[in-house]
Amino acid sequence: MTNDSSIAKIAAILRKEAETRKPGDRLTSSREIMRRHGVSPITVSRALGQLTAEGRVITRPGSGAYVAHPPAHMMDTADLSWQTVALGDRVVDDSAVAALLTPPPDGVIPLTGGYLNPAISPHKQLAAAASRAVRRPDAWTMPPLNGLAELRRWFAAEAGGDVTAADALVVSGGQAALTHAFRALAAPGTPVLVETPTYPGALAAAKAAGLRATAVPTDSDGVRPDLLAEAFAVTGARVFYCQPTLSNPTGATLTHERRQQVLQVVRAAGAFLIEDDFARYLTADPPTPMVAMDPHGTVVHINSLTKVLAPSLRLAAVIARGPAAHRLRAAQLVESFFVARPLQETALEFTGSPAWRRHLTTLHAEITTRRDALATALAARLPEAEVELIPRGGLHLWVRLPPYVNEHALVEAAQRHGVLVSPGRMYYPSEPPGPRIRVTHIAVTHLPELAEGVRRLAQALANTS
Structure with missing residues (x-):
């Protein structure tokens, strides 16, 4: 991780340089700053981000950083320190x-x-699918709030078992799915169990939801069921976050036997298992999803198309049953209404074509x-x-x-x-x-x-x- 003191040091140097130059003047290049001060590209980027937020600098990708023109009504930086008290101590760490x-x-x-x-x-094939999608007569009308029926059927078939389209909710990518799941399934201040090590985005989403992440050790076959049971008993947690296939960062995959053991442990605890199946399409032989092995509504399953296709195809499905499903749909509705129909239509076009x-x-x-x-x-x-x-x-x-x-x-x-x-x-x-x-x-x-x-x-x- 980048050291905060290094960021502050570089920001101070660039701030002083900006004060000595005229609006529109170009600042020292990032490469030169890295060479002079022995810092990383991320340190320079975050220092520039700080000055951009202060209104002192503007950045132009591929060109560099320039001294900004101060707003006519505010030549000096405003004192915004009052916000610290108003915001409190709940910080979102990004x-x-x-x-x-x-x-x-x-x-x-x-x-x-x-x-x-x-x-x-597959950018060209996605572009072709998008072109076909937006030519559909109803492409720009409001979609069903839980997602296009055809797309929900597709995600349900991918999950397998007795999952139906009615169990699926289309959301804006895997990260949004995690945010919805953490907020819907656990109350602020309560613990959530996670594999260790695990995906940093999940840790950040859990913290932003006010949850306390508690580590459960893993081995080469994924999370250890015996230690998971112990963690439930010690913490009283009611949610376990898991990446059972090609876990990020270790690459571990739960065997079929261990998947059954984990499901038994979570069910015995009266808890939910958030199955983040982000890597389903990153292997030629994906295992059976845990949601297909669960008739009791224990598993909340997440499947995303973003990683396998393109970063801007922010599209995923959350599969859940019972009151949990209702709460997830309500969370989606009040936070973002629905996923843009053209994006859903594009996903349908692409996954239904030979290009997929x-x-x-x-x-x-x-x-x-x-x-x-x-x-x-x-x-x-x-x-x-x-x-x-x-x-x-x-x-x-x-x-x-x-x-x-x-x-x-x-x-x-x-x-x-x-x-x-x-x-x-x-x-x-x-x-x-x-x-x-x-x-x-x-x-x-x-x-x-x-x-x-x-x-x-x-x-x-x-x-x-």
């Missing part, structure tokens, strides 16, 4: 999510991120090639580090570093060497067991770039050891 979504600067290799490189994403299966076949082969290339490069260049698991799909490898390595220092050094990796610390709701990093293979354009990124990472490790 740092982990922002770090994962921030595009890399020019020349920096992204071994982090959660979306397909544009060269792999062709894309999955191509993607699965690409994932296997990249995963193996990344694992081979790490073994050759970083023999002292250990890939804990070679997953059967997914986008990442979870790497255990030698205990003497300072994880934060390595991530910062890697950024200075021109490669971005994700620090392991942000995947833990409590103290991590040791230094780790998550390394992603899907964000680079091609395999040589992947190999070069690992070479730079090895250089950074050598300089911090």
Whole structure:
């Protein structure tokens, strides 16, 4: 993670520079600031973001940062400190999510991120599907509040079992689904159980909902049912968040037997299991979803199309039954009404076309090639580090570093060497067991770039050891 004091230091330097220049003047380039002060691209980006929020600077992508023209009615920065008292102490921490979504600067290799490189994403086919979708006579009319019936039927069929279209609710992407689920299923101030390590976006959404995330340890087969039962008994929690297939960041997948054990534990606790099935389409052989094994309404299932297709296709489904389903639909309605119909129609067009299966076949082969290339490069260049698991799909490898390595220092050094990796610390709701990093293979354009990124990472490790 980026050090707050470094951000403040760079912000102060740029603030002083802006004060000495005229409106419209260009500030020192980000690359030069990184070179002079030995800071990362993310540090510079966040410092500029701070000055942009203050109204001192405007940024132009691909061009740089410029001194802003002050508003005519306010030449000095207004004192907004009164808001601190009015807002209270409930802070929404977006740092982990922002770090994962921030595009890399020019020349920096992204071994982090959660979306397909544009060269792999089926942009042309999506554009064709969108073109067909918006030509439908009712494309711009209001859709059913819980989503188009055809799309809900499609998500229900993907879930399997006795799930029906009536159980599905279309929402604006997996992250929105998590937000709705946490707020609907648990009261502020109560605990929620999570795998450890786990997806930082889930931790951020739970915290924003006022929940206390409690860690449940995992092994190479996913969450441990014995420790899950103990955690329910100790905390009294009524919600467990789980990624049973290709868990982010470890890549672990629950076996069929363990899925049954986990379901039994959650049901015995009288709790809900939020099944985040984000990686369903990132493997050629996805297991049966836990919702298809659950006749009791224990599982609230989330399936998203965003990761497998494109970041801007913000579309997912939440599958639930009983009062929980009613509460989820009410939450969706009061927060955002419904998902835009053209987006739903586009998803229907694409998943109903031959392009959908062709894309999955191509993607699965690409994932296997990249995963193996990344694992081979790490073994050759970083023999002292250990890939804990070679997953059967997914986008990442979870790497255990030698205990003497300072994880934060390595991530910062890697950024200075021109490669971005994700620090392991942000995947833990409590103290991590040791230094780790998550390394992603899907964000680079091609395999040589992947190999070069690992070479730079090895250089950074050598300089911090």
